[in-house]
Amino acid sequence: MRTDAQDAKLDRISYAASIPFAALHLSFLLIPLVGIRWEWAVLCLLSYYLRMMAVTIGYHRYFAHRTFKTSRVGQFLLAFAAQTTIQKGALWWAAHHRHHHRTSDQADDIHSPLQRGFWWSHVGWILARRYDATRYELIKDFARFPELKFLNEYHLLPALLGGAVLYAVGGLPVLLWGGFIPTVLLWHGTFTINSLSHVFGKRRYLTTDTSRNNWLLALLTCGEGWHNNHHYHQNTANQGWYWWEVDVSFYALKLASWVRLVWDVRVVSEATRSAHLRYTDVQRAQLKAEEKPLFARPDALPGALAGPAPVPVLRRQ
Numbered sequence: 001m002r003t004d005a006q007d008a009k010l011d012r013i014s015y016a017a018s019i020p021f022a023a024l025h026l027s028f029l030l031i032p033l034v035g036i037r038w039e040w041a042v043l044c045l046l047s048y049y050l051r052m053m054a055v056t057i058g059y060h061r062y063f064a065h066r067t068f069k070t071s072r073v074g075q076f077l078l079a080f081a082a083q084t085t086i087q088k089g090a091l092w093w094a095a096h097h098r099h100h101h102r103t104s105d106q107a108d109d110i111h112s113p114l115q116r117g118f119w120w121s122h123v124g125w126i127l128a129r130r131y132d133a134t135r136y137e138l139i140k141d142f143a144r145f146p147e148l149k150f151l152n153e154y155h156l157l158p159a160l161l162g163g164a165v166l167y168a169v170g171g172l173p174v175l176l177w178g179g180f181i182p183t184v185l186l187w188h189g190t191f192t193i194n195s196l197s198h199v200f201g202k203r204r205y206l207t208t209d210t211s212r213n214n215w216l217l218a219l220l221t222c223g224e225g226w227h228n229n230h231h232y233h234q235n236t237a238n239q240g241w242y243w244w245e246v247d248v249s250f251y252a253l254k255l256a257s258w259v260r261l262v263w264d265v266r267v268v269s270e271a272t273r274s275a276h277l278r279y280t281d282v283q284r285a286q287l288k289a290e291e292k293p294l295f296a297r298p299d300a301l302p303g304a305l306a307g308p309a310p311v312p313v314l315r316r317q
Contacts, residue, residue: 013127021127024086027180030172040177047182048189049248051085052222055190056249058082060224063094063142067237068253068265072145079151084162085186088126089152095138096131100194101234105209111194114210122195123187159183189220197227203287204276205232210290213245223247229268232275236268 058078061067070078079090087093096110103109110131113121125131134152136143143149151157167175201212211231218225218240226239226247240247256262279287 011128011130014129017127024180024184030176034173034176043178044182047178048185051186053249053252054081055085056222056224059093061237063090064097065234068262070262076147079148080158083155083158086159086183089155091139091143091152092134095135098138113195113198118195122191192217193224203228203290207231222249233272237265238267241268241273
C-alpha cells in the first residue's frame with residue numbers, strides 16, 4: 001500500500017514528459033529564423049485541422065465512444081493519424097477518457113477544473129507521473145488488437161515518421177510550420193475541452209457535471225465544443241445536434257459513410273435532443289444558475305458546502 005508521500009509524488013510533474021513538452025513550445029522562437037510565407041501558413045492551418053479531426057474522430061468518437069464502425073485497417077489508420085499529434089497512444093487516450101466520463105467532475109475525475117483547478121485540468125494531469133500507464137482494463141475491446149497495442153506502446157512513432165517526411169519535403173521551415181507549431185496549437189485546442197468547456201458556455205441539458213456548449217471551442221476543435229450535448233448523451237457521432245451547431249468532424253464522418261469507409265454511424269434521437277423542452281421552470285432556472293463561470297460559483301471550490309441544493313432530475317451521462 002502506498003504512503004501519502006508516495007501518493008502525492010505521483011501527482012508531481014514528470015520532467016521526462018515536461019522537457020520535450022516545453023521544448024516544442026520553444027520552437028515558436030524559430031519563426032524569426034525561418035520566416036513566414038503564405039503557403040507555410042496554409043500548411044499550418046491544414047495540419048492543425050486535419051489532425052484535429054484525427055483526434056476527434058479517432059481518439060474520441062471511435063476509440064473512446066465507439067460511435068461508428070470501421071475496418072481493422074481503418075481503425076489502425078485512425079490511431080496512426082491521431083498519434084501524429086503526440087497526445088500519447090490511442091488506447092491510453094481512450095481509456096483515460098472513458099474514466100473521465102464515469103467520474104466527470106467528481107473526486108476521482110482525472111482532469112476536472114471543479115476539483116483541481118484550471119491548470120491541472122488543462123495540462124497538469126497529462127504531465128503527471130500518475131497517468132503514465134495505459135489503463136488496459138478500460139479499453140479491452142481494442143486492446144485485443146496487437147497492432148493497436150504496438151502503436152500504443154510506441155506512440156511517438158507516427159509523429160517521428162511524419163516529422164521525417166515533412167523535413168524531407170521542405171527542411172526546417174516545413175517541419176516547423178507543418179509539424180511543430182500546429183502540434184502545439186493542437187495540444188491546447190484539445191485541452192480546452194477538458195478545461196474551458198467545463199468553465200465557460202451554455203448549459204442546455206441537466207447533467208451531473210459542469211459541461212457547457214461553447215461555439216468558439218466547437219470551431220477550434222471541429223465540433224468538440226458542444227460538450228454539454230456530449231455529456232448528456234455520449235454515444236452519438238454527432239455532437240452538434242442542431243443545424244447551427246457546426247460539427248466538422250461529423251460532416252467528415254458522413255462523407256466517409258457515403259463511400260463505406262465507416263458505417264453504423266450513430267446519431268442523436270429526436271427524443272434525446274428535445275429533452276430540454278420538457279424541463280420544468282425550476283429545472284430551467286437551475287440550468288441558468290449553472291451557467292455562471294465556474295470560478296464565480298460558490299460550489300466550485302473543492303469540498304465547498306455552499307450553493308443551492310440540486311433539483312432531483314434524471315440526468316444522462
